[in-house]
Amino acid sequence: MTRDDDFEEINEAKANLDHIYDQPDPRAYFRELKKLRYAIPGAAKPIFQKLISSLQQRRDDTVCVLDLGCSYGVNAALLKHDLSMSELYHHWGQEGLADASPEKIVDCDRRFFDNLDEPEDIEVIGLDQAENAVEYAKEVGLLDEGFVVNLEKEPLSEPAKEGLAPVDLVVSTGCVGYVTEDTFDQLLPAITPDRLPWLANFVLRIFPFDAIEETLNERGYVTEKLEDRTFVQRRFASANEQEQVLEQLHEQGVEPTDKEAAGHLHAEFYLSRPKQDVTDVPIEQLLAG
Numbered sequence: 692m693t694r695d696d697d698f699e700e701i702n703e704a705k706a707n708l709d710h711i712y713d714q715p716d717p718r719a720y721f722r723e724l725k726k727l728r729y730a731i732p733g734a735a736k737p738i739f740q741k742l743i744s745s746l747q748q749r750r751d752d753t754v755c756v757l758d759l760g761c762s763y764g765v766n767a768a769l770l771k772h773d774l775s776m777s778e779l780y781h782h783w784g785q786e787g788l789a790d791a792s793p794e795k796i797v798d799c800d801r802r803f804f805d806n807l808d809e810p811e812d813i814e815v816i817g818l819d820q821a822e823n824a825v826e827y828a829k830e831v832g833l834l835d836e837g838f839v840v841n842l843e844k845e846p847l848s849e850p851a852k853e854g855l856a857p858v859d860l861v862v863s864t865g866c867v868g869y870v871t872e873d874t875f876d877q878l879l880p881a882i883t884p885d886r887l888p889w890l891a892n893f894v895l896r897i898f899p900f901d902a903i904e905e906t907l908n909e910r911g912y913v914t915e916k917l918e919d920r921t922f923v924q925r926r927f928a929s930a931n932e933q934e935q936v937l938e939q940l941h942e943q944g945v946e947p948t949d950k951e952a953a954g955h956l957h958a959e960f961y962l963s964r965p966k967q968d969v970t971d972v973p974i975e976q977l978l979a980g
């Protein structure tokens with residue numbers, strides 16, 4: 692059995708949310724995910740911010756972030772602006788906007804984000820297979836550049852390869868599992884033309900990270916997992932989903948007590964960097980304080 696088959700089987704345990712991933716605007720995404728208390732981009736924000744500030748100190752220049760599985764630009768909204776997930780849920784859940792056309796939402800959101808400060812000196816490139824979501828995020832200015840591609844099945848285009856060359860940091864929330872080592876295999880030559888950017892992935896505990904880690908290792912990366920800490924991704928969509936996820940975890944020998952058994956999907960944090968960076972400042976030290 693290949694890793695792709697493994698991930699496909701694990702994905703069958705999870706509720707299918709594909710119908711909200713490619714709408715012309717984020718209202719349905721936030722409406723549905725609010726019900727599930729989807730929280731991982733908010734939990735990831737302070738960690739991504741620490742990485743950005745560490746990279747900024749070294750580079751003294753704008754940090755270029757690639758958000759893998761960027762969707763409607765959720766991580767970009769949180770990282771570019773002083774916004775929380777609850778503020779995003781409130782913004783896209785406003786009753787007055789429930790019946791507005793997608794065009795009106797795009798207009799309103801462009802103004803909304805334009806009027807917010809951008810405390811961080813970052814650029815965000817997004818990559819996702821969902822064309823409408825990426826288009827929305829570009830239109831409202833959350834993404835500085837966006838690439839629509841499914842690297843599990845398609846090659847990376849030449850313009851995308853060129854566009855990805857300046858990336859300093861790859862981030863992902865809720866994406867590994869949909870993507871496997873095949874995506875990273877294609878991504879890595881494009882983002883490592885002259886240096887090794889850092890990769891920061893939040894990964895559900897049901898998805899083993901070892902095959903991606905191996906792929907990264909072949910390119911000179913060392914991956915550290917933040918030990919003794921997990922992050923709530925969302926609550927289960929149904930008792931059936933929980934039951935199936937618990938079964939998967941049991942098969943993998945992962946202990947679910949106080950975590951998935953208590954009602955929430957949990958993610959872990961993996962940071963992949965060049966060996967020298969890991970030796971100089973280990974993950975615990977980098978993220979301390």
Ligand SMILES: C[S@@+](CC[C@H](N)C(=O)[O-])C[C@H]1O[C@@H](n2cnc3c(N)ncnc32)[C@H](O)[C@@H]1O
Pocket residue numbers: 712731732759760761762763765766818819820821824840841842843863864865866869870
């Ligand atoms: C759970 S959503 C997470 C979105 C966003 N990162 C967040 O945390 O709000 C998963 C995203 O992965 C994208 N996705 C699924 N399969 C993909 C693939 N093969 N390549 C690129 N993106 C994919 C979906 O379109 C969706 O936007």
